[in-house]
Amino acid sequence: YSELLIEGKWLKVSSAFNIEMCERFGVKVLDFDGTDHALMHPFDEAGNKHMEYLNQRGAYNDLPLDEILATFTQHYPGFMDNTVNNAPGQSGASAYGDDAFT
DSSP, X not given: OEEEEXXXXXXXXOOOOOXXXXXXXXXXXXXXXXXXXXXOOSBOTTSOBXXXXXXXXXXXXXXXXXXXXXXXXXXXXXXXXXXXXXXXXXXXXXXXXXXXXX
8 A cells, every 4th residue: 555645644545446346356446535544445345354454564765675575485485486387497586577586
């Protein structure tokens, strides 16, 4: 999500999806009135668990790539060096075409 400063108040705002996308995935359209947070709904329209924010990690001026990678590696050990389904001769995240992760 992003954070917006509106009239001196920081608001957390999830990405917006068009109504067709929401209907396709069975989630409610997010309402944003500029006075309160607009985060993804915890449950879909059928009452199934949809989204859960577990940790507030703070606000950053730039992408905290090192922190993201450390947390990702902690929760998904071996992914960054996994060679399954990679292109021949490549391993880990570099096989997915993003040099920022190598």
